[in-house]
Amino acid sequence: MASSRSPSGWPLVLGRFGLGLLAALALLFASTVTAFADTPWSISATPTTLGAGLADNVSITVISGSPPIACVQITIPRGVQVIDAVVVSPAGWTVDLQRGNSPTVVTFCTTSGYLAPGTSAAFRITVRPSTSAPEVWSASAYHDRGLGSPLGPPVAPLP
Numbered sequence: 001m002a003s004s005r006s007p008s009g010w011p012l013v014l015g016r017f018g019l020g021l022l023a024a025l026a027l028l029f030a031s032t033v034t035a036f037a038d039t040p041w042s043i044s045a046t047p048t049t050l051g052a053g054l055a056d057n058v059s060i061t062v063i064s065g066s067p068p069i070a071c072v073q074i075t076i077p078r079g080v081q082v083i084d085a086v087v088v089s090p091a092g093w094t095v096d097l098q099r100g101n102s103p104t105v106v107t108f109c110t111t112s113g114y115l116a117p118g119t120s121a122a123f124r125i126t127v128r129p130s131t132s133a134p135e136v137w138s139a140s141a142y143h144d145r146g147l148g149s150p151l152g153p154p155v156a157p158l159p
Contacts (some may be wrong), residue, residue, distance in 0.1 A: 011112050014101060029136070030122070032118070037118055039065035040065045041062065041064055041151055041152070042155075043060065043062050043072070043139050043155055044061075045060045050129045051132060052129055052130065052131050052136075054128065055091050055128045056127060056128070057125075058083055058124065059124055060074070060120075061122050062123070062139075063119070064105060064116060064119055064121075064141075066119050067114075067151065068117055069110075069142070070110050071107060071108065072139060073139065073140045073147065075140075075143075076125070077102050077135045079130050079131055079135055080127050082104045082106065082126070082127055083126040085124070086121060087121045088122035092112065093110055093112060096109070109145050139154060140154045
């Protein structure tokens with residue numbers, strides 16, 4: 001009569017159960033990693049309307065997804081004068097304001113590390129629109145400070 005034990009001494013049923021459990025755990029881990037990797041980033045801005053000729057502060061909140069964010073770039077169309085841009089929080093971010101040719105581009109980047117998934121950063125851009133017609137802003141997030149590895153397509157409209 002044939003033995004129901006594996007060469008290692010464990011019963012074959014337990015060996016098969018172990019392989020099934022290992023396969024189930026591998027599948028669970030793979031789906032968890034995939035779900036985490038697909039977490040999108042988000043951005044919001046207030047106020048949502050701006051008055052012609054009036055200076056106003058636009059508060060911008062970015063929530064990181066996965067992969068984490070190293071830079072956020074906001075493009076502001078011609079017809080909106082950008083007066084200033086600052087990082088409200090967290091510490092350790094820089095601002096690069098490129099005025100001149102339209103559109104104006106404001107880039108916020110970490111000096112080291114990343115904005116961890118699920119955490120937020122707050123920025124403020126002071127602007128003066130020349131018209132009350134809505135101007136469409138757009139924003140992009142990047143995984144590296146060299147503005148490589150975009151995290152999805154640009155988001156619009158803002159504010």
